[in-house]
Amino acid sequence: MRLPQRSSLKRPALAAGSVVVATSLLLSGCGSKASNTEAANTQSCVDTSGPTIKVGSLNSLSGTMAISEVTVRDAIALAVEQINAQGGVLGKQIQVIGEDGASEPTVFAEKAQKLISSDCVAAVFGGWTSSSRKAMLPVFEGANSLLYYPVQYEGLESSKNIFYTGATTNQQIVPALDYLKEKGIKSLYLVGSDYVFPQTANRIIKAYAAANGIEIKGEDYTPLGSTDFSTIVSKVRTSGANAVFNTLNGDSNVAFFREYKNVGLTPQAMPVVSVSIAEEEVGGIGVQNIEGQLTAWNYYQTLDNPVNKAFVKAYKNKYGANKPTSDPMEAAYVSVYLWKNTVEKAKSFAVKDIQDNCAGVSFDAPEGKVTINGDNHHITKTARIGEIHPDGLIYTIWSSPGPIQPDPYLKSYPWAAGLSG
Amino acid sequence: MDVLIGQLATGLSLGSILLLAALGLSLTFGQMGVINMAHGEFIMAGCYTTYVVQQIVSSAGVSLLISLVIGFVVGGAMGALLEVTLIQRMYDRPLDTLLVTFGVGLILQQIARDIFGAPAVNVVAPSWLAGGVEILGAVVPKTRIFILVLAIACVAALAVALKASPMGRRIRAVVQNRDLAETSGISSRKTDITTFVIGSGLAGIAGVALTLIGSTSPTIGQSYLIDAFLVVVVGGLGQIKGTVIAAFTLGFLNSFIEYNTTASLAKVIVFVIIVIVLQVRPQGLFTVRTRSLV
Numbered sequence: 001m002r003l004p005q006r007s008s009l010k011r012p013a014l015a016a017g018s019v020v021v022a023t024s025l026l027l028s029g030c031g032s033k034a035s036n037t038e039a040a041n042t043q044s045c046v047d048t049s050g051p052t053i054k055v056g057s058l059n060s061l062s063g064t065m066a067i068s069e070v071t072v073r074d075a076i077a078l079a080v081e082q083i084n085a086q087g088g089v090l091g092k093q094i095q096v097i098g099e100d101g102a103s104e105p106t107v108f109a110e111k112a113q114k115l116i117s118s119d120c121v122a123a124v125f126g127g128w129t130s131s132s133r134k135a136m137l138p139v140f141e142g143a144n145s146l147l148y149y150p151v152q153y154e155g156l157e158s159s160k161n162i163f164y165t166g167a168t169t170n171q172q173i174v175p176a177l178d179y180l181k182e183k184g185i186k187s188l189y190l191v192g193s194d195y196v197f198p199q200t201a202n203r204i205i206k207a208y209a210a211a212n213g214i215e216i217k218g219e220d221y222t223p224l225g226s227t228d229f230s231t232i233v234s235k236v237r238t239s240g241a242n243a244v245f246n247t248l249n250g251d252s253n254v255a256f257f258r259e260y261k262n263v264g265l266t267p268q269a270m271p272v273v274s275v276s277i278a279e280e281e282v283g284g285i286g287v288q289n290i291e292g293q294l295t296a297w298n299y300y301q302t303l304d305n306p307v308n309k310a311f312v313k314a315y316k317n318k319y320g321a322n323k324p325t326s327d328p329m330e331a332a333y334v335s336v337y338l339w340k341n342t343v344e345k346a347k348s349f350a351v352k353d354i355q356d357n358c359a360g361v362s363f364d365a366p367e368g369k370v371t372i373n374g375d376n377h378h379i380t381k382t383a384r385i386g387e388i389h390p391d392g393l394i395y396t397i398w399s400s401p402g403p404i405q406p407d408p409y410l411k412s413y414p415w416a417a418g419l420s421g
Numbered sequence: 422m423d424v425l426i427g428q429l430a431t432g433l434s435l436g437s438i439l440l441l442a443a444l445g446l447s448l449t450f451g452q453m454g455v456i457n458m459a460h461g462e463f464i465m466a467g468c469y470t471t472y473v474v475q476q477i478v479s480s481a482g483v484s485l486l487i488s489l490v491i492g493f494v495v496g497g498a499m500g501a502l503l504e505v506t507l508i509q510r511m512y513d514r515p516l517d518t519l520l521v522t523f524g525v526g527l528i529l530q531q532i533a534r535d536i537f538g539a540p541a542v543n544v545v546a547p548s549w550l551a552g553g554v555e556i557l558g559a560v561v562p563k564t565r566i567f568i569l570v571l572a573i574a575c576v577a578a579l580a581v582a583l584k585a586s587p588m589g590r591r592i593r594a595v596v597q598n599r600d601l602a603e604t605s606g607i608s609s610r611k612t613d614i615t616t617f618v619i620g621s622g623l624a625g626i627a628g629v630a631l632t633l634i635g636s637t638s639p640t641i642g643q644s645y646l647i648d649a650f651l652v653v654v655v656g657g658l659g660q661i662k663g664t665v666i667a668a669f670t671l672g673f674l675n676s677f678i679e680y681n682t683t684a685s686l687a688k689v690i691v692f693v694i695i696v697i698v699l700q701v702r703p704q705g706l707f708t709v710r711t712r713s714l715v
Contacts, residue, residue, distance in 0.1 A: 064640060067539040194685045222684040225644050227635040228438070230431040230565070231679040237560070238424065251644075254541055254636030262562030263553050284541030284636060 044145060045120040048349050053092040055080075055339075056099060056115035056124035060132075063103025064250075068328065069128050071280060072150060073098065074319055075329040076125050079336035082314065089340045090347065097121055105135035112136045116145045122349045123148060123339050125332065130154060130196050137162065144351055148339060150332035152275070152297070154200035155408040156419075158376040160355055165335040165370075166328060167298050167381050168408040169204050175383030176245075176273055176296035177208050179398050185242040187215040191232060191256065192247035194221040201247050201275070203419060204410070211415030217241040226252050229259040236270075237263055246274040253277055257289040267292035273385075279324035279394060287392045297327040298381040299367040300394045308366035324393070325366075334365045338372060338379070368403065378406030423558030428676045430556065434565040436672025437572040440665060441630055442645040443652035444575055445496075445623030447664040448616055451653050452596045455508055455617070456515055458522040460649065461642025462529035463499055463621050467492040467628020468637040469533060472542050482547035488629045489571075496625020497618040499529075504617040509610075526642070533639040541638035550633065564633040571630050575623060580661055582619075592616050596659055655695055657705025667706060671695075 046054075057076045059069040080094045088094060097119045101108040108127060115121045116139070123146040127133045130153050140147045140161040152167040180188070190205060192198025202219060209216050217239040220232050233256070236244060248256055253274070260272065273294045279301050282290060301312055301324050311333065315325050338361060343349055346357035359374020370379045380403035386394035410416035442464060449455050471488040478484040503525060511517045550567055553560040583589035594602040595612045603609050627645075635641060652671060656663030671691060679687035698706070 066534075070539070220683055223688060225640070226684060227631075227641075227644050228435060230434060230562075231428070231676055232684065234424075234427045234431065234559070235680065238427075251541055251636040251638050251641070255634060258546075258564075258634055259562065262551070262564060263560040280540060283543055284638065286543040286545065288545065 044143070044351065045117065046122050046349060047120055048092075048122075051092060052095045053089060053349060054095045054097055054119060054121045055336075056112075056119065056121040056126070057096050058099045058101050058108065058111055058115060058124050058126035058136075060103040060128065061098075061100040065101075065103040065128055067250075068280070069101070069103075069126070071323075071326065071329050072126065072128065072332040075150075075315070075325075075332040076336055078315055078318055079333045081318075083336065083340055089343050090349070101126070101132060103129075105129070105131045108132040109135040109139050112139045112147070113143070116140075116143045122146075122343075123354075125150070125335055125339075127151070128328070133157075133162070146339075146351055146354065148332075148335035150335050151328045152331075154197045155204075155410065156200065158378070158408050160377065161351075162377060163335065163338065163358070163372065164376075164378045164406070164408070165331045165338060167383070168378050168406050169201065170407045170410055170413070171298060171381045171383050171404045172275060172296050173201055173204055174208065174410075174413070175400050175404065176275070176385060177205060177212075177214075179296075179385045180243055180273065181212055181214065182398075185214065187217050187239075187241045187243075189217045189236050189239050189241040189244045190219040190247070191236065191244060192221050193224050193226075193249045193252060195224060195249075198247035198249070202245075204416065205245060207415050207419055222248070222252060224249065224252070227255045229256045232256075233259040233263055233265070236260075237265060241270065243270060244272040246272050247276060248274075249276050251284075253281065254285045254289075257285050257293070261289050267294070277388075278326035278328070279392070280326050282388055282392045282394070287388065287390060290388050291390050293388050294397075295386045295388065295394055297384060297386060297394075299325075299327040299330040300384065300386050300396060301325045302393050302395050303366060305366070305368070307364055311366040330366050334363060334367075334370060334379075337363045337365070338370070342372070370403065373406050376406055376408055378408055380405055424680070426557045427559030427561075428680050429673075430559055430561045430565075431680075432673035432676035433669070434561070434569060434672070435676055436669035437565075437569040438631070438634070439648055439652050439672055440668035441568065441572045441575065441627040442624075443649040443656075443664055443668055444572075444579065444661075445620040445627065446649045447653045447656070447661060448579075448620035448623070449500075450650070451656075451658045451660070451664065452592065453613060453616055453620075454515065454658070455512075456519045456522065457503075457508070458519060458646065459503060459526040459529060460522075460621075460624055461644075461646035462526045462533075463496045463624035463642070464628040464631065464645055465529070465533060465639065465642035466495050466499055467625035468544070468632050468641055469537060469542075469628075470495045470625065471629045471632045472537070472544050472637055475544060480547075481545045482549055485547055485629070485633075489626055492625035492629035493622040494625070496628070497622035500617050500621020500624075501614060503621075504614055508617070509613065512613075530639045530642075537639070539639065541636040544632040544637050546633050562634075568630050568633065571626070575626060576661065576665055579619075579623070583661070588612075588615060651695060655698060655705055657702075657707035660707045663705055663707035 059073040060066050080096050084093050099111040115124050125148045127149050128151050133149055147162045150165050152172050155169040190202045271294050275296050277295055312325050342354050342358050342361045346353040358372045362371040368382050372379050382403050383400040384396045385398040387397045388394055446460050449457050470492045474488045475484045550563045553562045591607050591612045595609050652667045656667030675691050678690050
């Protein structure tokens with residue numbers, strides 16, 4: 001009886017003692033460094049003395065987003081491999097530190113912090129969902145480091161510490177609406193998953209529609225992962241809309257397009273324009289269910305130019321002939337080259353030098369020439385409407401006259417006034 | 422009028438899908454009291470069985486019918502393995518079962534991801550199920566009619582098996598009073614395994630049917646698991662009748678509320694209704710009257 005009592009008394013005392021010691025150690029540590037924390041914030045620990053330079057690749061390799069983000073990691077690895085083969089950046093070989101964001105925004109933030117402060121990387125490439133980007137933004141701004149984000153998103157954001165190499169809304173959604181208007185579409189039905197991207201996209205679509213005389217026949221959201229679309233499809237069917245604008249994400253698309261086809265709706269009678277279906281997703285939906293439907297992106301595997309042919313060939317050689325290339329992958333691939341070109345222009349890996357020299361840096365990308373906009377850190381992109389063919393690939397049927405200047409806040413569009421507020 | 426017919430058909434179809442997903446669970450959870458969180462992954466196994474069979478047998482129609490049988494066998498085999506290796510050791514620890522089977526579910530998902538890849542795979546629906554049937558202005562996809570017929574067939578087969586066969590009698594006896602059944606010479610061990618195999622096999626069949634309307638991906642099971650548990654809880658444990666009625670009630674509720682509101686709001690309203698129902702009838706709509714003392 002007595003022994004356990006004694007030991008149980010002793011343990012907390014010991015623990016408390018060690019806490020005191022640890023705290024005092026911590027405090028003294030802080031004290032000695034307190035004078036130069038300001039400097040530590042702006043002066044990163046990036047080591048540029050050796051023959052290599054470290055960068056981070058932060059993608060979800062597990063969890064629900066792994067489906068898409070693994071391909072982004074592969075595209076980043078391909079770009080790094082090519083750059084290293086050509087002699088690296090400023091004579092240094094790039095060394096990639098890979099981290100798993102695990103489809104969790106909080107993990108993304110933690111891993112970003114780790115890459116910046118303990119791996120001391122010069123820049124980080126990755127992220128997919130808007131929530132992961134929003135979680136990482138304060139980390140990159142706080143440590144004054146750089147993130148290259150490769151996915152189309154809902155706009156209304158611009159940070160000096162992020163380079164956005166995917167499309168913002170005026171390079172994807174607005175041109176898609178221009179296309180539909182040009183085709184004489186008078187009414188639209190909006191279907192989307194219930195989260196930030198579709199909701200914001202649809203707000204923009206409604207503002208555009210109101211200004212251009214397009215009637216919105218209905219607007220429906222389903223929870224992410226929803227698998228039953230019988231009610232929504234029957235609403236769409238009886239609505240008499242000319243076309244459907246689809247911002248559904250993930251597996252929901254499979255159920256939606258199967259139901260759509262089975263109730264007898266066709267791309268001829270009521271086309272569906274999707275903004276989240278790329279080459280990768282067509283296979284899972286089943287090409288027989290989605291053949292003839294439209295997509296809006298900036299890049300398709302089928303683009304006919306020498307740069308793209310070389311990119312597709314290199315990708316398939318490295319990862320397998322049956323792996324398609326898609327828009328987010330291309331944007332990730334481009335982001336590494338844009339970083340390299342900016343570093344070479346600035347002749348420095350320092351964040352401030354990159355920020356000061358980024359304006360006008362361009363790259364001959366598979367999607368065509370892209371140029372960084374120094375004001376909002378987005379890049380110029382050509383918008384393309386594609387049609388899904390029986391071979392599972394997407395073919396361009398319309399493209400914008402040239403690369404579109406990024407306008408994340410839609411300031412140059414009078415009808416969009418008030419959207420960013 | 423065609424809206425009413427259309428939503429009636431949708432509700433009926435949704436109900437039959439819920440019923441198919443929940444029928445196996447009404448045995449393993451409802452009758453045996455095992456909280457099997459891997460039930461959804463048995464459904465997923467059924468989905469992938471259909472995919473694999475379709476890769477071997479190229480005719481989509483024939484492969485679907487073969488898959489129904491193989492799906493039952495695959496689901497049942499996985500159930501047997503899970504029961505023998507893990508669940509039988511923790512019949513008196515329901516919370517441990519919950520955690521363990523949840524873990525097993527995660528493992529099965531990852532296995533599917535490693536074998537078939539993370540993106541959804543494409544299962545082609547047979548040509549005789551393509552398109553829809555027009556009923557008074559509303560179009561009902563043939564795939565949904567097939568699922569309705571299949572659900573009815575499964576319920577009928579299960580009801581006959583439980584009512585008329587010696588095995589069914591043993592299952593009912595063990596459910597009603599385990600101790601008394603054991604003293605009457607029924608091996609409750611054997612009965613438990615049989616029940617679990619049938620329940621898991623039904624999940625496999627559900628998986629085969631669900632490839633017709635949804636995607637075949639590693640996480641497909643999770644989207645049906647919660648709904649399946651809801652149906653069984655609302656229907657009342659221990660009775661097939663309750664599961665059937667609860668499935669169709671939830672199906673109709675969901676389809677009509679969703680038509681008049683939105684999909685997200687419909688889910689919320691249906692959940693609120695379920696909470697209220699369970700407040701009034703904590704045992705669910707139907708309860709088994711047993712003579713056991715617990």
